[in-house]
Amino acid sequence: MNNRVANWFRFASPQNFYPLAGRLWPLFAMLGSVLAAVGLWMSFFVAPTDAQQGEGYRIIFIHVPVSWMSMFIYLVMAAWAGLGLVFNTRLSGMMATALAPTGALCAFLSLWTGALWGKPMWGAWWVWDARLTSELILLFLYLGFMALQAAIDDPRRADKAGAVLALVGVVNVPIIYFSVKWWNTLHQGASVSLTRSPSMATTMLWGMLIMSLAIWMYAIAVALARVRCIILERERHADWVRHAVE
Amino acid sequence: MQWNSASEFFAMGGYGLYVWGSFGVTVLALVIEVWLIRRRRAAALQAIRDEHGDGASAAR
Numbered sequence: 001m002n003n004r005v006a007n008w009f010r011f012a013s014p015q016n017f018y019p020l021a022g023r024l025w026p027l028f029a030m031l032g033s034v035l036a037a038v039g040l041w042m043s044f045f046v047a048p049t050d051a052q053q054g055e056g057y058r059i060i061f062i063h064v065p066v067s068w069m070s071m072f073i074y075l076v077m078a079a080w081a082g083l084g085l086v087f088n089t090r091l092s093g094m095m096a097t098a099l100a101p102t103g104a105l106c107a108f109l110s111l112w113t114g115a116l117w118g119k120p121m122w123g124a125w126w127v128w129d130a131r132l133t134s135e136l137i138l139l140f141l142y143l144g145f146m147a148l149q150a151a152i153d154d155p156r157r158a159d160k161a162g163a164v165l166a167l168v169g170v171v172n173v174p175i176i177y178f179s180v181k182w183w184n185t186l187h188q189g190a191s192v193s194l195t196r197s198p199s200m201a202t203t204m205l206w207g208m209l210i211m212s213l214a215i216w217m218y219a220i221a222v223a224l225a226r227v228r229c230i231i232l233e234r235e236r237h238a239d240w241v242r243h244a245v246e
Numbered sequence: 247m248q249w250n251s252a253s254e255f256f257a258m259g260g261y262g263l264y265v266w267g268s269f270g271v272t273v274l275a276l277v278i279e280v281w282l283i284r285r286r287r288a289a290a291l292q293a294i295r296d297e298h299g300d301g302a303s304a305a306r
Binding site for chain 2: 116222
C-alpha cells in the first residue's frame with residue numbers, strides 16, 4: 001500500500017481520529033460563526049423587502065439552509081453507514097451515529113420554520129402535502145435510526161442495524177427534493193436550480209447561500225465534537241483513552 | 247437598509263412573530279445542542295476517571 005493511502009486509513013482508527021477531530025472542530029466552529037454573522041447581516045440589512053411577501057419572506061434565510069442540511073446530513077450519514085458495512089471500520093459507524101441528532105434537529109427546524117412561514121402565507125401551519133409529508137418522514141427516519149441504535153446494547157451490532165435502516169431510508173431524500181415537481185403541491189418550487197438562473201434578487205440568493213454554508217460548518221463542528229464523545233464512551237477501556245484524558 | 251427604527255425592525259412589517267419565532271427557536275436549538283454535547287463529554291470523562299480509579303490524576 002502506498003504511503004498516501006496508508007495515511008488516510010490511519011485516521012479510520014478512533015485512536016488517531018480523536019485528536020484530529022479535536023483540532024478540526026474549533027476551526028469549523030469559527031468558520032461557521034463568521035459566516036453566520038455575515039449571513040444574518042445580509043438576511044436582515046442587505047436583502048431587500050420582497051414585493052409579494054413583505055418582510056415575512058426573510059424566514060427563507062433560515063428555512064432553506066436547515067432544509068438543505070437535513071437532506072444533505074442524511075446522505076452523509078447513510079454514506080458513513082454504508083462504508084461501515086462494507087469495510088467494517090469502527091469509526092464509520094461512530095460518524096453515522098454522531099450525525100443523526102444534528103440531522104434530526106435540522107429536519108425539525110425545517111418543519112418548524114416552514115410552519116411559521118406557512119401560517120401567514122398559506123393560512124395553515126401544516127398541510128398533508130407531498131413536500132411537507134416527505135420531510136416529516138425524514139425526521140422520523142432520523143428518530144428511528146437513533147431509537148434503533150439506543151435499543152441495541154452491543155455498539156457494533158447497533159451500527160450494523162442502524163446502517164441498514166439509514167441505507168433503506170435514502171430513497172426518501174430524492175422524493176423530498178423532487179416532490180414539488182412530481183406532485184401538485186402548495187409548496188413553491190425550487191428557488192435555486194443548476195439548470196436555470198435563480199428566481200430571486202442576487203443579495204437574497206447570497207444571503208441564503210452564506211447562511212447555508214454557516215449551518216454546514218456548524219454541523220461539521222458539532223458532529224466532530226460529538227464523535228469525540230462517542231469515541232470516549234466506546235473506547236473507555238482502552239489504555240490510549242486514559243493517556244489522552246490525563 | 248430598509249429600517250427606520252429599532253421597533254420597525256422588530257415588527258418585521260407585521261411578520262415579527264413568524265420571523266423571530268423561526269430565528270429564535272433555531273438559535274435556541276443550536277445552543278441546547280452545544281450544551282448537551284458539553285454535558286456528554288463531561289460525563290464520558292467522568293466515567294473514564296471512575297473506571298481507571300485514579301480520580302486525582304485525570305484532568306481536562
